[in-house]
Amino acid sequence: MTQRRSMFLLSSVVFGFAFLYVPILSLIIFSFNESKLVTVWAGFSTKWYGELIRNEQILEAAWISIRIAFVNACFAVALGTLAGFSLARFGRFRGRTLFTGMVTAPLVMPEVITGLSLLLLFVAMQDLIGWPEGRGVTTITIAHITFSMAYVAVIVQSRLTSVDESVEEAALDLGAPPAKVFFVITLPIIAPALISGWLLSFTMSLDDLVIASFVSGPGSSTLPMVVFSKVRLGVSPEINALATIIVLVVATGVIAAGIVMRNQELRRARDEHMAAAENL
Amino acid sequence: MSRKAYLPLGERITKGAEPLSRVVWGLPPMRWFRIAAHRMGIQGRTGVIALPYLWLLLFFLVPFIFVLKISLAEAAIAMPPYSALIEWAEDTYLTVRVNVANFLFLIEDDLYWKAYLNSAKVALISTILCLLIGYPMAYGMARATSATRNVMLMLVILPFWTSFLLRVYAWIGILKNNGLINNILLSVGIIDEPIVMMQTNFAVYIGIVYSYLPFMILPLYANLERMDMTLLEAAADLGCRPTKAFFTITLPLSIPGIIAGSLLVFIPAVGEFVIPALLGGPDTLMIGRVLWDEFFANRDWPVASAVAIAVLLLLVIPIMFFQRSQMKEAS
Numbered sequence: 001m002t003q004r005r006s007m008f009l010l011s012s013v014v015f016g017f018a019f020l021y022v023p024i025l026s027l028i029i030f031s032f033n034e035s036k037l038v039t040v041w042a043g044f045s046t047k048w049y050g051e052l053i054r055n056e057q058i059l060e061a062a063w064i065s066i067r068i069a070f071v072n073a074c075f076a077v078a079l080g081t082l083a084g085f086s087l088a089r090f091g092r093f094r095g096r097t098l099f100t101g102m103v104t105a106p107l108v109m110p111e112v113i114t115g116l117s118l119l120l121l122f123v124a125m126q127d128l129i130g131w132p133e134g135r136g137v138t139t140i141t142i143a144h145i146t147f148s149m150a151y152v153a154v155i156v157q158s159r160l161t162s163v164d165e166s167v168e169e170a171a172l173d174l175g176a177p178p179a180k181v182f183f184v185i186t187l188p189i190i191a192p193a194l195i196s197g198w199l200l201s202f203t204m205s206l207d208d209l210v211i212a213s214f215v216s217g218p219g220s221s222t223l224p225m226v227v228f229s230k231v232r233l234g235v236s237p238e239i240n241a242l243a244t245i246i247v248l249v250v251a252t253g254v255i256a257a258g259i260v261m262r263n264q265e266l267r268r269a270r271d272e273h274m275a276a277a278e279n280l
Numbered sequence: 281m282s283r284k285a286y287l288p289l290g291e292r293i294t295k296g297a298e299p300l301s302r303v304v305w306g307l308p309p310m311r312w313f314r315i316a317a318h319r320m321g322i323q324g325r326t327g328v329i330a331l332p333y334l335w336l337l338l339f340f341l342v343p344f345i346f347v348l349k350i351s352l353a354e355a356a357i358a359m360p361p362y363s364a365l366i367e368w369a370e371d372t373y374l375t376v377r378v379n380v381a382n383f384l385f386l387i388e389d390d391l392y393w394k395a396y397l398n399s400a401k402v403a404l405i406s407t408i409l410c411l412l413i414g415y416p417m418a419y420g421m422a423r424a425t426s427a428t429r430n431v432m433l434m435l436v437i438l439p440f441w442t443s444f445l446l447r448v449y450a451w452i453g454i455l456k457n458n459g460l461i462n463n464i465l466l467s468v469g470i471i472d473e474p475i476v477m478m479q480t481n482f483a484v485y486i487g488i489v490y491s492y493l494p495f496m497i498l499p500l501y502a503n504l505e506r507m508d509m510t511l512l513e514a515a516a517d518l519g520c521r522p523t524k525a526f527f528t529i530t531l532p533l534s535i536p537g538i539i540a541g542s543l544l545v546f547i548p549a550v551g552e553f554v555i556p557a558l559l560g561g562p563d564t565l566m567i568g569r570v571l572w573d574e575f576f577a578n579r580d581w582p583v584a585s586a587v588a589i590a591v592l593l594l595l596v597i598p599i600m601f602f603q604r605s606q607m608k609e610a611s
Binding site for chain 2: 005008009010012013015016017019020021022023024026027030037040079080082083085086090093095099100101102103104105106107108109110111112113116117118120121124142143145146149150153154158178199200203206207209210213214224227228231232234235239240242243246247250251253254255258262
């Protein structure tokens with residue numbers, strides 16, 4: 001009985017991971033295909049990487065996207081940390097229910113709705129106060145910050161609720177000003193959450209097609225917008241090459257971050273263990 | 281030593297952060313901000329809440345008011361392409377023109393109903409498929425040894441970090457007529473002519489299940505991993521069969537995870553645009569795509585806004601459920 005059950009579990013895990021990874025692997029394999037027909041193997045070649053590097057439209061869009069993603073990630077971490085901290089540490093305050101709602105709703109809100117509503121806001125704002133002047137990189141960045149900060153807030157909040165408040169309380173009792181407690185105690189505790197929040201904001205901004213399409217203007221096509229217009233016309237080996245590069249960069253980053261964070265947790269556990277031993 | 285033990289990273293970060301934060305707070309804009317806040321009697325706490333609060337009010341909540349407003353306007357050939365709702369007629373009195381024609385149009389036209397119902401259907405079936413595939417995976421992960429568990433967790437998270445658009449694109453190469461699956465089946469000789477899979481509802485289901493599967497697995501895994509295993513041991517000791525123990529103990533206890541995962545899949549899937557646009561055919565009607573076309577192809581902003589309001593009405597209850605489950609999770 002248990003034998004049969006564990007066989008079932010094993011096969012469903014294997015099937016699930018195959019489902020998740022076969023498409024990604026096929027992207028990578030066919031990026032090295034000689035033929036333009038993406039799915040017919042005609043020998044190994046790296047020529048599509050060369051084509052990719054020479055494609056100025058893609059390079060320019062990638063540069064715009066990376067700039068937006070970087071600024072977005074920094075703002076999103078700052079605002080999201082404040083939001084997550086408020087939710088985790090301030091108990092009840094006026095308007096808390098609305099605040100919680102505004103932090104969690106962007107996580108699931110369909111992108112077409114967020115995109116359309118932000119565009120209408122920007123148009124109305126330009127009408128009323130003359131800012132933002134037209135649409136472009138600024139409006140895309142604002143739109144991205146809005147949904148990214150919600151993710152950061154949730155990550156920071158869950159990290160803060162999982163750690164003990166007593167260290168912060170002790171520091172406050174001993175007379176440390178709240179801002180100092182935040183920078184000296186809270187910030188180091190939530191540092192891993194901030195790092196993953198920054199990386200998540202960066203990649204989500206780099207990946208967003210729908211919202212950016214609504215709020216972008218002439219001359220500010222982001223990478224996903226260029227990729228989408230190419231992909232709509234059919235498969236193209238250059239896009240496979242681009243995908244391979246992104247997958248490799250992300251995989252390296254995620255694995256490295258995972259190892260660093262695990263080592264840090266281990267060190268913290270060891271330090272705590274030693275501190276406990278010292279106090280005996 | 282013991283102080284360092286409590287703040288392993290803190291010591292190092294503080295040394296850098298303290299002078300830095302003093303400099304930042306001393307910079308003119310920050311100083312003015314601080315003085316202004318002080319004069320208005322704003323405490324530090326209020327300031328901390330106010331910044332993200334105002335941002336979300338302005339860029340998340342207020343935009344919906346404009347969607348509602350423009351859904352009640354008329355389309356016009358202008359920039360922006362809609363009529364003004366409130367106007368000063370002859371500069372003397374205020375006229376308010378509310379136009380419900382957009383909503384009547386949505387109700388009368390078959391296309392919108394079909395798209396609306398089809399989106400709900402596709403999202404629901406995809407959610408169930410994600411649950412059927414994701415639950416055993418999350419269960420298997422939660423019961424694995426801790427080393428394997430970490431590796432598997434990383435493997436689930438990894439696709440979530442790589443480009444969504446490119447992962448959907450990958451399926452074009454697999455599903456199309458001269459794609460991977462058809463090539464393999466043809467060469468083995470199982471089929472004589474390619475099966476048409478691209479531009480069908482089947483492809484859309486594959487795309488949604490594939491893209492949203494990690495969103496289902498992660499909350500389920502978090503729930504199953506925390507489960508008290510002694511309950512199952514007690515059941516087994518008392519002679520309960522594993523299958524029965526699963527249905528009477530594990531499954532009911534994992535309901536919060538099932539709800540969170542299902543809502544994380546269902547709500548965004550209803551408004552999905554990229555997947556039906558890339559993998560679906562011309563007859564794959566989904567409301568997100570209809571909204572996109574109204575906006576970009578027909579340039580009819582008022583009807584697009586009315587569609588957005590209709591989608592929000594469909595999603596408002598699931599979104600509220602999602603918030604409740606998130607709040608429970610946090611407390």
